[in-house]
Amino acid sequence: MYIHNLSLQNSVLNTFISEMRDLGIQKDRMRFRRNIERIGAILAYEISKSLSYKTSTVKTPLAHCTMDLMENDIVLCSILRAGVPLHNGLLNYFDKAENAFISAYRHHKENPENFEIIVEYLACPDLENKTLILADPMLATGQSMVATFEALKPFGKPKDVHLVSVIGANDGVDYVKNNFCKNTHLWIATIDDTLNSKGYIVPGLGDAGDLAFGKKLQQ
Numbered sequence: 313m314y315i316h317n318l319s320l321q322n323s324v325l326n327t328f329i330s331e332m333r334d335l336g337i338q339k340d341r342m343r344f345r346r347n348i349e350r351i352g353a354i355l356a357y358e359i360s361k362s363l364s365y366k367t368s369t370v371k372t373p374l375a376h377c378t379m380d381l382m383e384n385d386i387v388l389c390s391i392l393r394a395g396v397p398l399h400n401g402l403l404n405y406f407d408k409a410e411n412a413f414i415s416a417y418r419h420h421k422e423n424p425e426n427f428e429i430i431v432e433y434l435a436c437p438d439l440e441n442k443t444l445i446l447a448d449p450m451l452a453t454g455q456s457m458v459a460t461f462e463a464l465k466p467f468g469k470p471k472d473v474h475l476v477s478v479i480g481a482n483d484g485v486d487y488v489k490n491n492f493c494k495n496t497h498l499w500i501a502t503i504d505d506t507l508n509s510k511g512y513i514v515p516g517l518g519d520a521g522d523l524a525f526g527k528k529l530q531q
């Protein structure tokens with residue numbers, strides 16, 4: 313797997329991540345969502361440098377101009393709920409992408425340490441020979457990404473796969489590395505060291521879905 317950890321280079325991206333982590337600032341849900349969107353746009357720009365391009369001619373009012381333009385074969389798939397603002401940020405740059413949505417949530421069994429990933433809702437176009445971008449802001453254990461990819465298999469074999477996340481944990485990065493093809497790309501804003509016993513990223517930022525949209529009742 314090709315891992316692109318963008319926080320290794322100093323940029324304004326780190327300001328957005330620090331605001332998302334900050335206990336005071338993250339109470340502002342609109343700013344939290346907006347920061348995920350802004351990071352989505354930055355990651356889209358970075359991904360765009362690795363995609364395929366074809367030469368095309370544009371007619372200006374004065375002459376013709378030949379430019380290399382990105383091929384439009386992208387399917388953008390996001391994991392609900394927290395994936396929604398990340399999806400919007402990516403879609404700001406990949407504006408012609410087809411779109412897929414999937415629900416994957418942690419169902420806690422008898423205790424908070426014990427959960428399974430439930431996939432319920434899935435809407436997806438044909439993936440055969442397309443560029444699949446799979447987005448979720450949190451890559452904790454990596455189980456949601458892997459369960460999602462498994463659920464997408466009946467929709468066709470993409471020609472390449474790009475995973476997109478905001479904060480990952482080393483364990484989750486290792487898990488996706490072991491469960492996706494070697495030529496998969498992971499584009500991630502930053503990677504933290506550990507997970508706690510409940511599967512939360514430490515230092516992380518807390519529950520991204522709740523911070524973006526409000527607390528939900530446990531099922």
Ligand SMILES: O=P(O)(O)OC[C@H]1O[C@H](OP(=O)(O)OP(=O)(O)O)[C@H](O)[C@@H]1O
Pocket residue numbers: 391392393394395416417418429448449450451452453454455456457484511519520521522
């Ligand atoms: O890497 P994993 O261990 O699978 O954890 C990451 C998942 O956890 C969060 O979703 P959550 O279940 O909290 O759902 P939500 O977005 O509805 O809050 C997050 O948005 C990821 O989907």
Ligand SMILES: O=c1cc[nH]c(=O)[nH]1
Pocket residue numbers: 394450452511512513514516517518519520521
């Ligand atoms: O730290 C984590 C782990 C999973 N999901 C989150 O929203 N946060």
Ligand SMILES: [Mg+2]
Pocket residue numbers: 519520521522
């Ligand atoms: Mg959540």
